[in-house]
Amino acid sequence: MSASFGPTSSPFTRAVVNSMRRIYPESLADKSFDNTGLLLEAPLNHARRQRNSVLLTIDLTKAVADEAIARKHSVVVAYHPIIFRGLKSLTFNDTQQQSLLRLAQEGISVYSPHTAVDATPGGMGDWLCDIVTGAITSSSSNPEVIPSSSKLYSAPTYPQPGPVSFSSASAIPHIKSTLHPSPPPIPAGLEDAGMGRLVTFNDPQPLTTIIDNIARGVGSPGGIPVAIPQSATVNTIMIRTVGVCPGSGSSILLKGVSQIPDLLFTGEMSHHETLFAVENGSVVIALAHSNTERGYLRAVMKEKLEEALKQEWESSRKEGLKAGAAEMKEAYEDAECAVHISEKDRDPFGIMIRRM
Template identity: 40%
Template sequence: MSSEALPAHIEADEALSAVWQCMNTIAPLSLADTSWDNVGVLLQAPEPSKNTGRKIFLANDLTTQVADEILGDGQVAVAIIYHPIIFRGLKTITLADSQQRTLLRLAASNISVYCPHTSLDAAVGGINDWLALVVAGYNSSSMSVRPAQPSKPASVPAGHEGAGMGRIVTLKEPIKGSELIARVKTGTSIDHLQVALPSHTGYRTIQEGLDSKHIGTIAVCAGSGSSVIGGVEADAYVTGEMSHHEVLAAVAKGRLVILTHHSNSERGYLRTVLPDRLQTELARLGKTDFVVAVSTADADPLVTV
């Protein structure tokens, strides 16, 4: 259970207060990197008593399509959107901007929005621990894991010892690069990856290069991971995206780089892990009439053609 006090301004909102309590148990806001991130309740329903919905809705990004899905459902009280819907200060809130228009539409329907982002990245049992399990083939006994950037002790509540950004996975038995790629595809449920082989001119084929690369340590980070794992000593990097020059620097050091596209490194957790954890926490609060739903419209904007 979270040690943080429930903010007074949301206490009277049953659905939002339940989400706040559940999410601060799963991913305490104190774990977020607030030097740049924006997390927590970012949109509060002005008249929550007028929304009788009992559904908690999950999505990676609040696109227009996702907003249409939320509003069309008719039962959503709170949307948990992983990426922050507001990053910078707003000088206006008008219909001229698509994101602001979406916020106005949700507020008009008394739907609140909670954004966990880096608190869920850093949390024990959060997105990066899920990625660690993915690269270990969902066999936790086959690996040891530690954070790439441990959270500061003062920010770590009880139950989240070992929290931090990114993860370094050490496998008990090394695997081929081709096996790691297969695990990432299976674990993230995506068909195509971007792969950069370590700098070497002797490989006749990509497959030969992958089969000759033995992987014992893997650095993983959800989203754009270079700032977290770019300096980590590891045989392979697995993240959502890296810049051209960051990839060049990594392969020059002998790393295998595997990129999924940004949100593909995050979405699997929201679809396969977080719903059950939320439902469990809701039940602990006695909110058994609330249900958790996952967006079907949410998708990475980039596709391979």
């Protein structure tokens, strides 16, 4: 049998993978624990092609998989890897494996960039710095509300960042550095790559100012979890340095640093690590793991991927049509190229506010 008839993913899927690798080089990911790259390569079904579209999400949940299937996307770009450790089987007994099997059946591939996004200059770490300094604000779109019959607490809300605006002129004067630079070799032009960022303000700033910046940047969540030293109050604390890390940041913000920053801004931190930071005079803001990540998809990644993908797909189409492969002619003739943000993606934790 000719090799041209062997299993293959769609040309558009390959264009998406190439684009993501160019924007967020996989070599920058922390491979000591992470699992990044093309995690599910679904075969092309010529009789039932998917749309030339991508769905961006933080987590690939059953609800997101349903969304991708209903909208006939070709690729799900899930920031968090749905396959994190080695699998010994693929069955319907595990809900995540169910999603993978269903997506493969529908011809939908899955790509995960994870820590490559954290380390890349202009990635998630730098976006959090822009939030802290007030350069980025996000209007809150309608937060998802789950009905509650509780008489003591409101229904849980899940922040959903709306349209974003960026203005370097509005940022508090500061310098920014990388906490843990990536080891060589580093791709040209990405010399500042690495895990974690440190913002150093020219002048100390009130903690309340930074909290307001964070709230506006991530979509005004229903509450801001903050840990402060017992000898201080929120209104009296001044902040000169801020360590930022999306997701779970303790290993980046507390280990291997010469001095703990005045403020640690991350998604989650363990009880004992938080106590350690607070007892050393620092403040911790932990918004729930993916609330420090989700807004980046809308604020930065969508536009970056759209621009790179349009160029990549146009180039691939020209080469494919020129090559004249009959079985791929219909796929290459489709000029559609779109990137969408998941409407179902959300952090597992919502906030229920006590009724007054």
